Structure formats: structure tokens, C-alpha cells
Amino acid sequence: MSSSVQVPPVVDGAIKTEALTYYTFKDPLKVATMDLKLDPAAAKSGDIVTPKQVLVQTKAASINPVDLCLKGLSSRFYKASVQKVMGGDFAGLVVKAGAESGFKAGDRVYGDIIKPFSSTGAFSQYLLFEPASIMFCNKIPEGMTYEEASSLCIASGTAFEALKTHKKSLKGGNVLVLGGGTSVGSHTIQFAKYFFGAKHVAATCSAKSTERVKKFGADKLIDYKKGKTSEINEILESVKEYGKFDIVVDSVRDPILYGYLDSTLKTKEEGGIFTQIQGSKSVNYSKIIVSDFLPQWQYIVEYIKEKIGLSKFQFFSLLETPDKEYGPAVEKLWKENKFVVTLDSVHDYKTETAINKVASASSQGKVVLKF
Numbered sequence: 001m002s003s004s005v006q007v008p009p010v011v012d013g014a015i016k017t018e019a020l021t022y023y024t025f026k027d028p029l030k031v032a033t034m035d036l037k038l039d040p041a042a043a044k045s046g047d048i049v050t051p052k053q054v055l056v057q058t059k060a061a062s063i064n065p066v067d068l069c070l071k072g073l074s075s076r077f078y079k080a081s082v083q084k085v086m087g088g089d090f091a092g093l094v095v096k097a098g099a100e101s102g103f104k105a106g107d108r109v110y111g112d113i114i115k116p117f118s119s120t121g122a123f124s125q126y127l128l129f130e131p132a133s134i135m136f137c138n139k140i141p142e143g144m145t146y147e148e149a150s151s152l153c154i155a156s157g158t159a160f161e162a163l164k165t166h167k168k169s170l171k172g173g174n175v176l177v178l179g180g181g182t183s184v185g186s187h188t189i190q191f192a193k194y195f196f197g198a199k200h201v202a203a204t205c206s207a208k209s210t211e212r213v214k215k216f217g218a219d220k221l222i223d224y225k226k227g228k229t230s231e232i233n234e235i236l237e238s239v240k241e242y243g244k245f246d247i248v249v250d251s252v253r254d255p256i257l258y259g260y261l262d263s264t265l266k267t268k269e270e271g272g273i274f275t276q277i278q279g280s281k282s283v284n285y286s287k288i289i290v291s292d293f294l295p296q297w298q299y300i301v302e303y304i305k306e307k308i309g310l311s312k313f314q315f316f317s318l319l320e321t322p323d324k325e326y327g328p329a330v331e332k333l334w335k336e337n338k339f340v341v342t343l344d345s346v347h348d349y350k351t352e353t354a355i356n357k358v359a360s361a362s363s364q365g366k367v368v369l370k371f
Helices: 040-045 065-072 146-150 153-164 183-195 207-216 228-242 297-307 326-335 353-359
Strands: 014-022 030-037 054-063 089-097 108-112 126-129 136-139 174-178 200-205 220-223 247-250 273-277 315-318 343-348 366-370
Touching: 014 126, 054 146, 054 353, 065 353, 089 126, 089 146, 108 146, 108 153, 136 326, 146 343, 146 366, 153 183, 153 247, 153 273, 153 315, 153 326, 174 183, 174 228, 183 200, 183 207, 183 326, 200 207, 200 228, 207 220, 220 228, 297 315, 343 353, 353 366
Parallel strands: 174 200, 174 247, 200 220, 247 273, 273 315, 343 366
Antiparallel strands: 014 030, 054 089, 054 126, 054 366, 089 108, 108 136
């Protein structure tokens, strides 16, 4: 893999970069040339970066549903004049690094630079940031491609955090993943099985995702497309054989367990937890509305009951947060050949095909833009 470092020219205290941009939800995505403004002192000295910054040449960036959601929620009443850059997940080459940044020129890095409703976004030829101030940034594991690395942070980082909401050890435990075919679900299965040491992992998915989900390490696959009765019966069969679940990670807001918690999930006193991630099986990502992000009424009822002491179960609604243990976990599983990264397709960043594919929810793995 080439690590040729080329520092872009600085013109009037800025670096020119092409990026995928928009202003509001009504605007089509547009490839625009933007100025990446440098710190005045760094520009004057010729250093380009401050001591804590890095300048990264983007090699690949993956598209996540949250990227489409943020565009869909970009109102003409809030920061409508800001030219926004789409994207969070990226992988690239460090071309300049400050002495206190923790990196050096030539390092291959990946991360999540998402910053809602701003001109900071991953879908840009160059990225300028402080690694310590963004959601995540780390060196790419040896042997991993830029495309693979760019597909990780938002999905697999969320999966890692979801499992850590279970405060006891999951070694030898029993895990249920609702939405095992999703990007978050697939990484939840892998981390549960190979990093946290769960003995049994059950996952719901559609028939078309079965082979992929098997590769991730799921012990039992449940086809939710067969209907609610079949789905809950198979979940109950799993409980009968392996016991109640230590944790349920719901990546698709599947309401199947409401009414069956007593039969499927360990109580709060036993360390059990139901962790829900923002997502849904039914969101139309090409036409986002605010109500798409509201939890089901059943979840709200259970959550309130827990908070006022009327429920014996624990509920947690998860948003991605920085975690210093995540990078080493990825590195460990990758070195052990226990980390599967599934790409659906790779596209030139100037084409609309990739965005449309994610919006239609038809991808089987991550959709990646190549720069």
C-alpha cells in the first residue's frame, strides 16, 4: 500500500478541497471546492497544522444512515446558510502532523469526524482536525485496506459501546442481537463472541442475510421475515436451551420482546440489560421525518417504569460516544483473524449511485466512497 505523502499547496491561509456538500434537506448533494482554513499562525509559519492537529488526505469514506438522516433534518430555519459537508467515517493518510497530535506524516489512520450541521465532514479530499477532539482516530491495523477501515467507526464503535452497557462480564454469557444483518448488528455479534467471550449469540435477520450473519459468529439465526409468531417462538426456544439473555442489543427497534421480557431477559439485579440503538427496519432514508427517531411507545413505557422503580428490567438508549478501548479491540480481533469487514460496494465519491444505494436500504454491507 502506497504511503506517498503529498502536502497540498496553501493559498491565502487555506487548502483547497473538494467535498460533497449541501445546505438544507431540499438541496441535492453537490461536489464543491471549499477552503479548509488553517490556523493563522500555522499558515504563516508554513507548518500548516497546529501542534495538536493533523492534516489527512482522505482515501475512503463510508456512508452511514446517520449521514442521510442529518441531511434530511437540515432545516432552512437552522444554519441554512452553512455549506455542510456530509459524512463521519473516513480512512486516509496523514500528510502533516503536529508534535502533540500523537501521529506522524505517513501514518494510515481511520476515524469518525462527524459534526452535525457543519462544514466539517468526512466526504472531503482533505480533513484538518485535532485527533483528541473528534469522536475517534487511530492507526489502521496492518493489512486492512483504506476501504475496510473507513467502514468501521460509527457502526462497530456503536456495537462495542452497546455491549459495554452490560456492566458485568459477558464471558460465558448469552446475547441476543435484534438486527444481526445490519452493520451495527454484525459488529455486535463479533465483539460479543470473540472479544467479550459470550458463549451463545442469537441474532435476528432476513433470509438473504443468513450466510453473512453466520460468518460473523452467530450461533442461532432467527428469520424475522417469517412473522412475529415464528420470531418470538424461536427466541423462546433459544432461551429454553441456553437460558435468559444477559443483554439484548436492538439495532432496528424491533418490538418483538415487549410482553415477553419476563421470559427472555435477565432482571436488573441479575445484570440484564436491554440496549436500544437509534435505527429502524422501516425508516425511509430518502425522506426523513422527525418521528422516525422517536422510540416505540412500548420502549418509552418500559423506560419510564424503570426510572420510577416499577420495572425489574434495565433499559438503555445508546448514542455513539468516544471509547479508548475500542481501537485496541479492533486491532486485537483483526490480528486474530476474527474480525470480518463486509463491503457491499466501492464508488467514486463524485457519483450519486452510492448515496442512493444506502437510501434504498438495499446494500449488503458497507457502501464506500473512494477518493
